[in-house]
Amino acid sequence: MAAAGPVAGAxxxxxGPGEEAAGAGPPCPGPARxxxxxxxxxxxxxxxxxxxxxxxxxxxxVLARATELFVETIAKDAxxxxxxxxxxxxxxxxxxxxxxxxxxxxxxEGTLD
Amino acid sequence: MxxxxxxxxxxxxxxxxxxxxxxxxxxxxxxxxxxAISRAASVFVLYATSCAxxxxxxxxxxxxxxxxxxxxxxxxxxxxxxxxxxxSLEVYRREQKGKKEARKDKDKKADSEEQDKSREEENDxxxxxxxxxxxxxxxxxxx
Numbered sequence: 001m002a003a004a005g006p007v008a009g010a011x012x013x014x015x016g017p018g019e020e021a022a023g024a025g026p027p028c029p030g031p032a033r034x035x036x037x038x039x040x041x042x043x044x045x046x047x048x049x050x051x052x053x054x055x056x057x058x059x060x061x062v063l064a065r066a067t068e069l070f071v072e073t074i075a076k077d078a079x080x081x082x083x084x085x086x087x088x089x090x091x092x093x094x095x096x097x098x099x100x101x102x103x104x105x106x107x108x109e110g111t112l113d
Numbered sequence: 114m115x116x117x118x119x120x121x122x123x124x125x126x127x128x129x130x131x132x133x134x135x136x137x138x139x140x141x142x143x144x145x146x147x148x149a150i151s152r153a154a155s156v157f158v159l160y161a162t163s164c165a166x167x168x169x170x171x172x173x174x175x176x177x178x179x180x181x182x183x184x185x186x187x188x189x190x191x192x193x194x195x196x197x198x199x200x201s202l203e204v205y206r207r208e209q210k211g212k213k214e215a216r217k218d219k220d221k222k223a224d225s226e227e228q229d230k231s232r233e234e235e236n237d238x239x240x241x242x243x244x245x246x247x248x249x250x251x252x253x254x255x256x
Contacts, residue, residue, distance in 0.1 A: 055177035072135035
């Protein structure tokens with residue numbers, strides 16, 4: 001069952017996504033892919049907020065995908081600093097530099113220690 | 114057992130894979146950097162949730178929906194996420210619809226949530242579904 005179908009450049013997602021335990025599809029980085037982060041874990045984080053009563057399943061999914069995009073983004077932004085230091089290994093300090101330099105990451109300041 | 118929200122983390126293997134795919138071949142990542150990114154991801158979820166919840170409250174709703182999360186992304190200055198997220202959401206909706214239809218054929222007993230496309234359901238049902246999702250979607254299972 002081709003669930004995800006041929007969408008905007010995304011490669012075939014392999015055998016029924018969601019059907020098998022190891023949802024390890026081919027590494028297609030297209031935007032229209034299913035979440036790799038387990039929704040249950042994301043939901044656990046959502047529930048940790050005392051002000052939140054309920055979250056729809058779709059909301060949890062979008063959060064999971066957003067988090068994946070965030071991880072990609074911050075990894076790439078941090079890597080710029082590794083390159084400046086002529087290193088091929090991303091280190092903690094590259095991350096710290098990115099967080100300090102980039103406005104969107106300001107919310108992370110002081111949270112990673 | 115008071116578990117701090119910061120302790121709720123996401124599976125290392127998945128985070129690592131996402132990082133590796135975002136970076137050029139041959140690039141490595143130190144354990145400390147990976148662990149810090151993982152923590153950053155958790156903080157991101159918490160912050161985005163809080164932001165999204167503000168939008169839900171503004172709309173006088175008690176349930177966070179996908180639109181609230183998208184609004185939160187804009188608020189957090191991650192507008193460039195919005196388009197790809199919308200696309201993913203479309204795929205997800207189609208997939209859920211397909212799954213539901215397949216399940217309808219299998220389960221003869223009336224589940225009574227057929228028409229619910231927007232999926233704004235009670236926590237209990239959600240949890241049940243989440244359990245299912247967990248089994249289906251989780252790769253490296255920390256059982």
